[in-house]
Amino acid sequence: MASEREHWSSRLGFILAAAGSAVGLGNIWRFPYVTGENGGAAFLIIYLSIVFSIGFSVVIAELIIGRATQLNPVGAFKRLAGGVWPVAGYVGIATAFVILSFYCVIAGWTLAYMVKSITGTVLSSDIDQVGATFSTFISDPFEPVIYTAIFAALSVLVVLRGVTHGIERAARYLMPALLVILLVLVGRSVTLEGASAGIAFFLQPDFSKVTWGTLFAALGQAFFSLSLGMGAMITYGSYLRPHDGIFGSALWVTVIDTSVAVLAGLVILPAVFAFGAEPSAGPGLTFITLPSIFAQMPLGEVFAILFFFLLVIAALTSAVSLLEVVVAYFVDEFSANRINTTMIVGAFTFVVAVPSSLSLGVWSGYTIAGKGVLDALDFLTNNITMPVGGLLIALFVGWVIKPEIVRDLVEDSKIPPIVVAAWRIVIRFVAPVAIATILVNGLV
Numbered sequence: 001m002a003s004e005r006e007h008w009s010s011r012l013g014f015i016l017a018a019a020g021s022a023v024g025l026g027n028i029w030r031f032p033y034v035t036g037e038n039g040g041a042a043f044l045i046i047y048l049s050i051v052f053s054i055g056f057s058v059v060i061a062e063l064i065i066g067r068a069t070q071l072n073p074v075g076a077f078k079r080l081a082g083g084v085w086p087v088a089g090y091v092g093i094a095t096a097f098v099i100l101s102f103y104c105v106i107a108g109w110t111l112a113y114m115v116k117s118i119t120g121t122v123l124s125s126d127i128d129q130v131g132a133t134f135s136t137f138i139s140d141p142f143e144p145v146i147y148t149a150i151f152a153a154l155s156v157l158v159v160l161r162g163v164t165h166g167i168e169r170a171a172r173y174l175m176p177a178l179l180v181i182l183l184v185l186v187g188r189s190v191t192l193e194g195a196s197a198g199i200a201f202f203l204q205p206d207f208s209k210v211t212w213g214t215l216f217a218a219l220g221q222a223f224f225s226l227s228l229g230m231g232a233m234i235t236y237g238s239y240l241r242p243h244d245g246i247f248g249s250a251l252w253v254t255v256i257d258t259s260v261a262v263l264a265g266l267v268i269l270p271a272v273f274a275f276g277a278e279p280s281a282g283p284g285l286t287f288i289t290l291p292s293i294f295a296q297m298p299l300g301e302v303f304a305i306l307f308f309f310l311l312v313i314a315a316l317t318s319a320v321s322l323l324e325v326v327v328a329y330f331v332d333e334f335s336a337n338r339i340n341t342t343m344i345v346g347a348f349t350f351v352v353a354v355p356s357s358l359s360l361g362v363w364s365g366y367t368i369a370g371k372g373v374l375d376a377l378d379f380l381t382n383n384i385t386m387p388v389g390g391l392l393i394a395l396f397v398g399w400v401i402k403p404e405i406v407r408d409l410v411e412d413s414k415i416p417p418i419v420v421a422a423w424r425i426v427i428r429f430v431a432p433v434a435i436a437t438i439l440v441n442g443l444v
């Protein structure tokens with residue numbers, strides 16, 4: 001028999017850990033460029049509506065499953081329904097593992113860029129030169145792989161110490177640090193001369209740019225950013241005590257995650273406009289556009305170090321949650337030893353991460369459906385397995401789970417009945433239809 005299950009030491013500890021999972025590269029690296037590519041403020045408004053309706057509702061659904069069962073995603077579905085439902089858990093765990101592998105690659109870049117900002121080797125006001133430095137770096141067969149390994153090792157070090165002493169403790173230090181750094185950077189960015197054009201782009205909507213594609217991009221971003229659809233919130237929910245409230249904590253996590261994304265937008269977009277760069281530069285916005293901007297700013301080196309440190313922190317508390325999904329499965333289902341399991345899963349993660357990293361350089365010739373390994377895995381998880389997981393979770397909580405379990409949620413947290421009714425409608429109808437639509441759209 002496994003030893004007694006660990007629990008978060010307090011409500012705040014849980015909120016910080018879950019917000020740590022949600023706040024990640026998705027908020028700081030991905031959100032600003034997706035917003036930039038999708039026309040700015042109009043995208044932001046759509047994103048906010050989706051996050052607080054569908055996203056928030058699915059966070060609650062996942063936490064309900066975890067808290068009710070006190071188990072990892074596979075164990076949870078086995079306990080609650082059996083039949084084919086545990087497949088939803090297996091899909092989740094596999095998705096978490098795959099995302100973790102390429103997440104470590106990109107997180108490794110942020111670590112490298114933090115180090116390189118300290119040694120002063122990446123900043124240059126010549127954007128073409130920064131671009132060249134970046135492509136040389138990511139296509140190198142060794143350097144990024146080494147940073148991937150270091151980042152994966154950091155995640156392992158946190159997770160092997162367990163839920164309260166590892167994950168919660170890391171979040172207690174890192175999340176406040178993240179917020180402080182973020183606010184310093186927002187202060188710097190919005191006071192740059194010419195920043196107002198960027199603020200306007202971000203806050204004044206132009207709905208003529210909105211297409212179906214914008215909606216799908218917003219929904220996909222919401223799922224990724226809130227860590228939904230692969231059992232991360234189920235797993236973190238399983239470390240709540242059976243009577244801990246869910247609703248208020250879920251709301252906090254959603255608010256923190258969204259605020260960080262908006263603040264990251266307010267760091268990046270005003271700076272981009274102030275220096276006349278392209279907001280639709282895509283994934284390179286963080287690693288190419290920004291270093292060239294930092295190079296032109298007074299004290300730019302300091303802000304660059306802070307910015308990449310911010311990314312490292314955000315990525316670490318997210319990677320930890322992805323790793324915990326896999327580790328919790330082995331610990332619960334096979335009574336495996338946490339420390340050994342974490343090290344083994346970490347090692348496998350690295351092995352799977354290597355091809356992703358090499359796919360940007362020496363292995364770029366090997367493609368799956370026309371994409372390199374990293375892009376293919378990103379596509380597979382973001383467009384297929386994550387939405388499938390989210391769809392199954394919504395359907396499960398909306399239609400399959402015993403009504404008592406959901407009723408508990410209502411009683412514990414004294415939420416107004418109308419809010420519960422709205423949540424039910426979203427989980428039963430709105431979320432499944434919306435997710436099924438992106439799924440079909442992503443495939444065709």
Ligand code: PHE
Binds near residue numbers: 322
């Ligand atoms: N939410 C994280 C981010 O925004 C990524 C993540 C996805 C983490 C799924 C855990 C689970 O970067």
